[in-house]
Amino acid sequence: MAVRAFSKGLLGLRHSRGVLTKYSSAGQTVSAAASVSSPQPQPDDVAEKILNVPLEKPDFFRVAELFSLKDLFDARVHLGHKKGCRHRLMEPYLYGCRLDQDIFDLDQTVEHLQLALNFTAHIAYRGGIILFVSRRRQFGHLVESTAKDCGEYAHTRYWQGGLLTNANIQYGPGVRLPDLIIFLSTLNNVFQQHVGIRDAAKMNIPTVGVVDSNCNPSLVTYPVPGNDDTPVTMELYCRLFKMTINRAKDKRKQMELLYGLNAPSSSS
Amino acid sequence: MSLPVANMAAARVCSTVPVLLKCGNYSFSVNVATAKLSKQVICRHISRNSALCRKNLAAAGPEKFTAEFIQKQIEEFNIGKRHLANIMGEDPENFTQEDIDRSITYLFPSGLFEKKARPLMKHPDEIFPKQRAVQWGEDRRPFHFLFYTGKQSFYSLMHEIYGKMLNIEKHQDRLRSKGLFSKDGQKISLGMSRWFTKEELEASLVENISTHDYERFIQVMERLLSMPYCGAEQEFVLRFRQLLQAQSRNQVVPPLQKDEDGVAFSAADGCRKSSISSVVLRDCGSGRVSINGQDSLLYFPVLQDREQLMFPLQFTGTLGRFDLRGTVSGGGRASQAGALRLAISRALLSFLTPSDGEMMRQAGLLTADPRVRERKKPGQEGARRKFTWKKR
Numbered sequence: 001m002a003v004r005a006f007s008k009g010l011l012g013l014r015h016s017r018g019v020l021t022k023y024s025s026a027g028q029t030v031s032a033a034a035s036v037s038s039p040q041p042q043p044d045d046v047a048e049k050i051l052n053v054p055l056e057k058p059d060f061f062r063v064a065e066l067f068s069l070k071d072l073f074d075a076r077v078h079l080g081h082k083k084g085c086r087h088r089l090m091e092p093y094l095y096g097c098r099l100d101q102d103i104f105d106l107d108q109t110v111e112h113l114q115l116a117l118n119f120t121a122h123i124a125y126r127g128g129i130i131l132f133v134s135r136r137r138q139f140g141h142l143v144e145s146t147a148k149d150c151g152e153y154a155h156t157r158y159w160q161g162g163l164l165t166n167a168n169i170q171y172g173p174g175v176r177l178p179d180l181i182i183f184l185s186t187l188n189n190v191f192q193q194h195v196g197i198r199d200a201a202k203m204n205i206p207t208v209g210v211v212d213s214n215c216n217p218s219l220v221t222y223p224v225p226g227n228d229d230t231p232v233t234m235e236l237y238c239r240l241f242k243m244t245i246n247r248a249k250d251k252r253k254q255m256e257l258l259y260g261l262n263a264p265s266s267s268s
Numbered sequence: 269m270s271l272p273v274a275n276m277a278a279a280r281v282c283s284t285v286p287v288l289l290k291c292g293n294y295s296f297s298v299n300v301a302t303a304k305l306s307k308q309v310i311c312r313h314i315s316r317n318s319a320l321c322r323k324n325l326a327a328a329g330p331e332k333f334t335a336e337f338i339q340k341q342i343e344e345f346n347i348g349k350r351h352l353a354n355i356m357g358e359d360p361e362n363f364t365q366e367d368i369d370r371s372i373t374y375l376f377p378s379g380l381f382e383k384k385a386r387p388l389m390k391h392p393d394e395i396f397p398k399q400r401a402v403q404w405g406e407d408r409r410p411f412h413f414l415f416y417t418g419k420q421s422f423y424s425l426m427h428e429i430y431g432k433m434l435n436i437e438k439h440q441d442r443l444r445s446k447g448l449f450s451k452d453g454q455k456i457s458l459g460m461s462r463w464f465t466k467e468e469l470e471a472s473l474v475e476n477i478s479t480h481d482y483e484r485f486i487q488v489m490e491r492l493l494s495m496p497y498c499g500a501e502q503e504f505v506l507r508f509r510q511l512l513q514a515q516s517r518n519q520v521v522p523p524l525q526k527d528e529d530g531v532a533f534s535a536a537d538g539c540r541k542s543s544i545s546s547v548v549l550r551d552c553g554s555g556r557v558s559i560n561g562q563d564s565l566l567y568f569p570v571l572q573d574r575e576q577l578m579f580p581l582q583f584t585g586t587l588g589r590f591d592l593r594g595t596v597s598g599g600g601r602a603s604q605a606g607a608l609r610l611a612i613s614r615a616l617l618s619f620l621t622p623s624d625g626e627m628m629r630q631a632g633l634l635t636a637d638p639r640v641r642e643r644k645k646p647g648q649e650g651a652r653r654k655f656t657w658k659k660r
Binding site for chain 2: 127129131141144145147148151152153154155157160163170171172174175176178
């Protein structure tokens with residue numbers, strides 16, 4: 001589970017070829033890029049160390065401690081839509097159906113959420129751009145404030161067609177696209193799948209998405225099956241993502257100080 | 269960026285080349301180098317159509333200038349300014365923009381009618397349109413948290429307004445819990461103002477907005493104003509309102525002066541079509557009228573013109589009270605009379621109460637007649653008259 005997370009996590013990143021060469025045996029898709037550059041092992045290099053140390057432990061940022069199953073239950077994450085709205089591909093994530101309302105399997109949700117938060121933490125640690133997307137008008141302000149507090153970016157408005165696929169013309173030449181997109185609701189206002197999911201898949205950008213029982217989880221890299229309609233649930237998700245990102249960024253500053261102080265003494 | 273594209277595209281092409289050959293005519297052909305995929309960098313020649321090489325000029329938008337280019341232009345302008353000052357034999361240190369304009373009109377006299385087509389030397393900030401600076405820093409992370417929406421200033425404004433509305437609602441709830449809530453509360457006094465137009469909003473945000481966005485903005489602001497306790501956000505709301513030009517122009521009353529004999533008099537000007545007149549009204553009670561040195565009977569033989577002169581005095585009931593001395597030039601008979609009438613009405617204002625002045629304004633005595641001769645258009649006989657239409 002951890003190895004899969006790492007190989008998937010490394011897929012979307014454009015820098016640190018040295019890391020790719022080390023893990024070339026882990027996934028077959030990585031080997032093509034690995035053979036292009038020759039391996040340059042420099043264990044004393046401070047930058048290499050800062051990037052590699054978090055990859056040694058499975059849950060380096062201890063995101064599993066941020067929430068428990070009971071918190072999810074209290075925030076009503078397990079409540080899905082009615083049986084008639086159910087998407088066929090969401091059936092594996094459902095525990096059952098009570099009085100026609102779908103109930104999510106919170107054990108699976110806990111696992112998926114831990115994976116998603118771990119991945120977000122690693123991206124934030126490496127200084128990646130995170131984009132929060134949600135087209136629910138009820139929670140737009142909440143999502144934008146969360147993004148502002150983390151120091152990341154948000155898009156809760158009408159999604160113009162070429163924002164990701166035609167970025168050089170939309171924003172200007174040389175723009176940097178997001179390294180991770182977090183969908184706090186994968187549907188748009190007409191109950192169709194948000195265009196951003198398909199566009200992110202086209203542009204090789206990994207996605208984390210809260211998928212409700214009427215959503216299609218196929219193109220989302222790290223789906224988190226759960227409720228996306230209740231204010232309590234959305235506040236929980238926003239709080240969790242904010243805490244992980246802040247934790248990861250603080251950890252990064254800590255590591256830079258730590259290894260930055262150690263490096264002059266060791267290299268001399 | 270070219271490397272992964274080559275890899276992916278080469279993988280796809282190997283499978284589709286046989287398909288292309290089968291399908292026949294295409295405007296471009298793809299030649300695949302036979303080198304193996306995995307080891308080397310692949311160099312492929314793709315022969316392209318001329319349509320692909322043509323630049324999409326419409327999609328590029330207005331021409332963009334880099335910051336270095338503008339900086340270079342500013343330096344060149346400053347050096348050129350000093351050279352120009354030396355040419356004109358003036359002090360390079362204190363060479364202002366008016367001096368520059370004067371020198372350019374002297375050195376490059378132009379007979380062109382269009383002022384904007386004449387030779388021009390101005391600071392580059394006035395010539396090149398204002399553009400947004402680059403929106404991201406050295407690590408290429410954008411500065412603004414709503415950058416990826418495309419319209420960051422507009423959406424951050426909407427975010428701010430919504431945040432203020434939430435704060436007001438929280439405040440209202442707190443007051444309600446204490447029992448101090450009242451329907452009237454603190455409202456914002458708008459005065460004589462209107463919302464910004466779409467163009468003004470675009471100018472203040474330095475961003476393009478659609479009409480739909482503008483309508484949403486107005487709706488949200490109206491909703492903010494409708495809340496009982498919105499007084500706290502007064503200056504924020506007034507930032508987006510434009511004061512209407514009230515009728516402040518007509519309050520200009522000519523000052524009442526006294527000459528050596530202690531007689532009060534006032535002077536005023538008037539114009540109509542191409543006549544201009546200047547009138548002095550003296551409060552001596554004689555009722556004499558002299559225009560350009562001549563009596564009104566001699567200067568205006570037609571009754572209609574004399575009636576025009578008399579009308580303001582008759583309207584205010586001051587016919588025999590004032591002594592009139594006026595000069596008028598330009599125009600014809602009736603327009604001179606109209607110019608004098610306007611001048612008399614304006615001069616009368618200083619002798620009357622404001623309510624009488626308001627009555628004169630409502631009677632139309634104080635409004636300058638804007639009608640002028642309409643020009644003749646080509647293809648027509650006159651301004652409106654068309655040539656005779658002949659069926660065959």
